[in-house]
Each structure stands twice: as C-alpha cells, then as structure tokens.
Amino acid sequence: MTSKRISVSALGLMTAASIITSLRGLPMMAKEELEMFFYIGFSTFLFLIPAGLVAAELGSAFGKREGGIYVWVGEAFGQKTGFIAIFLSWVQNIVWYPTGLSFAAAALAFAIGKPGVASDNIYVGAFTAIAFWLCTLAALKSTWFASKVTQYGFILGTAIPGLVLLGVFIWWIYSGHSVGWETTTDLSVATVTDGHSHPRWFPHLAGLGSLAFLAGILLNFAGVESQAVHANELEKPSSGYPMVILIAALASFTIFTLGALSVAGILPYEKIDIQTGVFDALSMGFQALNAPGWLLPALCLLICYGALGGVLAWITGPSRGLLATAHDGNLPPWMQKTNKAGVQKNILFIQGIVVTVLSCVYLFIKNVSVVFFLISAMAVGLYIIVYLLMFAAAIRLRYSQPHLQRSFKVPGGKTGIWLVAGIGFLAVAFSLVLCFVPPSQLPVGNPATYIALVAGGAIVFCLTPIVLERFRRPTWLPPEDKKERHASDRVSPTERLDLPRDRSHGGVNVKKYPG
Incomplete structure (x- = not known):
C-alpha cells in the first residue's frame, strides 16, 4: 500500500474484515449441519459477489463524493x-446492535x-442496553478514541478465537470423537436408513419455515459495499477489483x-444454541482436551472485547453517513447538531434510545x-431493502447516465449489469420474503405474533424517513444566489452547497446569512 495506491490483496483483506466482524453467526450456520454449504454458497455467489461488483461500479463513479449509498440511489x-x-x-445497524451485544453478553x-447466565433473558437485555450506552459515551468522546479501542478487535476477538476453535475441531476429529453431524437423527438435517444417520447436503423443503435461516445467514455476508469507494485507488480497477471481490468471497466462504x-x-445437533454455540463448542472441546482452566475464560473475554469493538466501530460510521444528508437539508435541525469533537451527538442519542x-x-x-433471531430478521429485512x-x-x-466516468464497470455492457445486478436483486428479494417466515428450527410460539413483530418493525422504520422528510430543513441559498437561480430550477439530489457551516446549528451560518 502506498499513499496513492492500494494493492489488490490489501483491499481484498480489508473487504473480508468488513464482512467478518465476529463469530456470532457461526451457530446459526452450524444449526443447518452440512446443509450449511447450500446457505453459505447462496450467500456468497448469489449475493456477496454481485453486491461487491455493483458497489464497486457505483463507488468508482461517485468515489469523490460524500454519502455513499445516499449518492448512488439519489x-x-x-x-x-x-x-x-x-x-x-x-x-x-441500530436493529443489529442488540444481536452483536447479546453475543458479547454470552461471551x-x-x-x-x-x-x-448467557441464556437468562433479563441479564442479556440489561447487558445489551448498558453496554451500548457505554459504547456511545466512548464514541462521543471522539472518533479517534473509538478507533483506538477497536483497532485490534478483529484480530484479538475474531481471528485468534476462530483459529483456536478450528484447531480444537481438527484435534476432535483426529482423536476419534464422534462428529456431531454424523450422529443426529433430526429429519430436517439428516436422513435415517437402516438405523444409520446420513446428513443432508440440501435443505429439506417442508415449507418456507425450513429456509428461514437463510435470511439470518445472509446478514453475515453483508457489508461488502463499505469498501467499494476504494476501487479508484487500485492500480487497474477494471481488472483488479474483481480479484478483490474474489479474495473477499473466498476468505469469507x-x-x-x-x-x-x-x-x-x-456439538450434537440438539445442543447447538444460536446464542451460545461458539462457547459451548469451545467448552466441550477444552474439557476433552484437558486444557488449562483459565484458557476458556481468557478466550471468551477476547471474544467479548471483539464483539464490543465491532459495535463501537459501527456506531459512528453509518450515523456519519446519515449526517452527510444534512448538507442537502434532509434532516431536521435538531438531528444535525454535533459536539465539540465533531461527533453527531443527537443521532447517537437516538440510536441509544x-x-x-x-x-x-x-x-x-x-x-x-x-429474540436473537427475531431481531436479526428485522435487521436483515431493512438491509435487504x-x-x-x-x-x-x-x-x-447505466441508462440515465451512460457517459458517467466509471473506473470500474461490471463487464458485459447492459447485458452484464442486468445479469449481475438482476441475480443479486432476485436473491435478496427471495431472502426478504423469508424474513417474515417463522423458522421451523426454533420455538417461536405464535407464528402470527412473530410475523407481526418483524413486519411491524419493518413498516415503522420504513415510514420514519418519510415522516422526517416533512420536518427537514429546506435546501437554502443565500440572497445573491437566489437572484441567479430561477425558482423552478432544481438542485441536484446530492449537490453540496459551498456555504459556511455553523457547527452548533448543524446547517448554514445563520449569522452570516440571516433569515
């Protein structure tokens, strides 16, 4: 990496790190036994790769403009x-935070x-709320402080525990222990012939409920678009970025x-808990290995640090993107305020509430x-939109701005973009339907209540920006610009008005431009 260019391998690993934020999604995948290959393959090839290529094209076209997906869609x-x-x-991201923090609570x-205690609902709920406010206070101090706290989170809290878990599993096999997916007789993930269990490789389609975990697993592969803005920094974006996506996809897969x-x-199938599965597997493996008693607590403490670091890393980023829309007058004035460190304080307070x-x-x-899966379903439903x-x-x-300069373009012309973006669109549309289907693998209780909670959350959050738009601060021009611009003219959706800003008001400097 240089000051002007970034290597393909470096950007590929950066993209992979933005996708693999923690180990919290492993038990949900493990709950599908060997059917996980179908779910992970679906998420990788029908979602992750198309999303990465499309985000690269959009990021290379608008990489110099602040706002990310706000600019692209706008x-x-x-x-x-x-x-x-x-x-x-x-x-x-707000909806996702409780799932990330509940994983930290279990750790x-x-x-x-x-x-x-990891399965105690009172403990998990209290820990989630308290931990998030502590992370918010850390983020309010400064973005620099938050980055210092989280910079080692991926290595210490995800990479090292993941390698240890893999090492324990390899020892587990070679020491002759029974393998979990070879012993289960649950017909949703295995077939039984002459008293012998055989794991399924493809989902047992007994209804959409048997595929409901696909939506939650898909969420684990989201985030590839966060690094697409760096496509312009590659030596040859047109040939280099597909390799970036390939590296990230292979690493994630x-x-x-x-x-x-x-x-x-x-773990035996019936003991896989989507909240504590990682820790249960480490505990069982360490017991069989006669590992020192301090090893499991130390590793769990690292995982807790990694999960908290992941939450802290995401607290300021997406909210900063929302604050960028204030320049176009899309936020009410009270949501535009920042503190002395330049952190968007009121937006962070809303997140906390x-x-x-x-x-x-x-x-x-x-x-x-x-609850873990319910909140995950709400989060993935919003992200899919x-x-x-x-x-x-x-x-x-490709049709409205065909001559827009793109340092990277999805190959194949209009046919190529229809194929790649179309596959991604259909894959996430199918996953959106599954978000509202109660999973057959979990005792969700009344299915109607489950659907009402997921659908109600999606409706409320989708209507909120429409309501906020009614209280927006209109795009404002100083008097001298008003004379030159006709009333019927329209400002570009993402045009930045080069006006002096007053941080305390989050908008234009009212002292210089009164009224």
Whole structure:
C-alpha cells in the first residue's frame, strides 16, 4: 500500500474484515449441519459477489463524493429515495446492535464462569442496553478514541478465537470423537436408513419455515459495499477489483464454513444454541482436551472485547453517513447538531434510545435464541431493502447516465449489469420474503405474533424517513444566489452547497446569512 495506491490483496483483506466482524453467526450456520454449504454458497455467489461488483461500479463513479449509498440511489431515483436508502442503512445497524451485544453478553457470562447466565433473558437485555450506552459515551468522546479501542478487535476477538476453535475441531476429529453431524437423527438435517444417520447436503423443503435461516445467514455476508469507494485507488480497477471481490468471497466462504463446521462437528445437533454455540463448542472441546482452566475464560473475554469493538466501530460510521444528508437539508435541525469533537451527538442519542427499546424485547421473551433471531430478521429485512435499491440504481444509471466516468464497470455492457445486478436483486428479494417466515428450527410460539413483530418493525422504520422528510430543513441559498437561480430550477439530489457551516446549528451560518 502506498499513499496513492492500494494493492489488490490489501483491499481484498480489508473487504473480508468488513464482512467478518465476529463469530456470532457461526451457530446459526452450524444449526443447518452440512446443509450449511447450500446457505453459505447462496450467500456468497448469489449475493456477496454481485453486491461487491455493483458497489464497486457505483463507488468508482461517485468515489469523490460524500454519502455513499445516499449518492448512488439519489442520482438514480432522486434525493428522497436516496435519503430512504441511507436512513434504512443506518437503522438496520441500530436493529443489529442488540444481536452483536447479546453475543458479547454470552461471551462475558462464559468468561466469568457463569455459562447458564448467557441464556437468562433479563441479564442479556440489561447487558445489551448498558453496554451500548457505554459504547456511545466512548464514541462521543471522539472518533479517534473509538478507533483506538477497536483497532485490534478483529484480530484479538475474531481471528485468534476462530483459529483456536478450528484447531480444537481438527484435534476432535483426529482423536476419534464422534462428529456431531454424523450422529443426529433430526429429519430436517439428516436422513435415517437402516438405523444409520446420513446428513443432508440440501435443505429439506417442508415449507418456507425450513429456509428461514437463510435470511439470518445472509446478514453475515453483508457489508461488502463499505469498501467499494476504494476501487479508484487500485492500480487497474477494471481488472483488479474483481480479484478483490474474489479474495473477499473466498476468505469469507472459508472462514464461515470452517468455523460453522467446527461448531457442528463438536456439538450434537440438539445442543447447538444460536446464542451460545461458539462457547459451548469451545467448552466441550477444552474439557476433552484437558486444557488449562483459565484458557476458556481468557478466550471468551477476547471474544467479548471483539464483539464490543465491532459495535463501537459501527456506531459512528453509518450515523456519519446519515449526517452527510444534512448538507442537502434532509434532516431536521435538531438531528444535525454535533459536539465539540465533531461527533453527531443527537443521532447517537437516538440510536441509544432505540437500542434500549429493542433490548426490552429480551425482558418479555424468555428464549434468548428466539429474540436473537427475531431481531436479526428485522435487521436483515431493512438491509435487504437497501440492497434492492442499490441493485436497481446500478441498472438505472447505466441508462440515465451512460457517459458517467466509471473506473470500474461490471463487464458485459447492459447485458452484464442486468445479469449481475438482476441475480443479486432476485436473491435478496427471495431472502426478504423469508424474513417474515417463522423458522421451523426454533420455538417461536405464535407464528402470527412473530410475523407481526418483524413486519411491524419493518413498516415503522420504513415510514420514519418519510415522516422526517416533512420536518427537514429546506435546501437554502443565500440572497445573491437566489437572484441567479430561477425558482423552478432544481438542485441536484446530492449537490453540496459551498456555504459556511455553523457547527452548533448543524446547517448554514445563520449569522452570516440571516433569515
């Protein structure tokens, strides 16, 4: 890497790191036993690769403009739709935070030697709310401080524990222990012939409920678009970025597959819990290995640090993207305010309140795994809507702005963009349907209540940006510019007004431009 250029391998690993934020998704994949290859393959080849290529084209076209997906969708469908896209991208992160923090709560419970507490809904709910406010206070101090806390989170809290888990699984096999997927007799993931169990390689289609985990697994592969803006920094973007996506896809596929196989191989099927599966597998493996008693708590403490670091890393990023829309007057003035460190304080406070409300769901549903999946389904549903808009924007811009300079283009002309973006669009559209289907693998209780909660959350969060738009600060021009611009003219959806800014008001300097 140089000051001007970035290597293909470096960007590929950066992209992979943005996708693999923690080990929390491994038990959900392991719950599908060897059917996980279908789910991981679907997520990799029908979603991750198309999303990466499309994001690279859009990122290379608008890489010099702040706003990310707000700019991409806004240029294709107008400023209002762009605002909905960036708002949902921000909100889905808010909905995701409780799942990431509940994973940290389970890690801490195992670290202090109280594994039973990890399934206590009161503990998980309280930990989630308190931990998020502590992360918010750290983020309010400064973005620099947050980056210092989180910079080692991926290595210490994800990479090292993942390698240890894989090492324990390899020892488990070679020491002659029974492999989990070879012993299960559950017909949803295995077939039984003459008293012998044989794992399934493809899902047993007994209804859409048997595929419901696909939506949650898909969420683990999201985030590839976060690094697409760096496509311009490659020596040869047109040939280099496909290699970047290939490296990221292979790394994600390999790490998720080996990690999920480790959990499914060590634990019997009926003992795989989507909340504590990673820790249960490590605990069982260490017991069989006669490992030192301090090893499991130490490793769980690292995983807890990694999960908290991942949450802290995402607290300021998406909200900063939302703040960028304030330059176009898309936010009410009270949401535009920043503190002395330049951090968007009111947006962070709103995040904290919403996360606290979502954490209260744990107080009313005792099964922590059900709440974990319920909130995951809400998050992935919102994120899928963002991806639907992104895929559609890539196709539309090929027609509305054909001469737009793109350092990277999805190959194949219009046929190529229709094929790549179309595959991605259909894949996430199918996953969106599955978000509203109760999973057959979990005791969700009343299916109608489950559907109402997921659908109700999606409707509320989708309507919120439309309501906020009514309280937006209109795009404003100083008097001298008003004379030159006719009233019927329209400002470009993502045009930046070069006006002096007053940080305390989050908008134009009212002292210089009164009224």
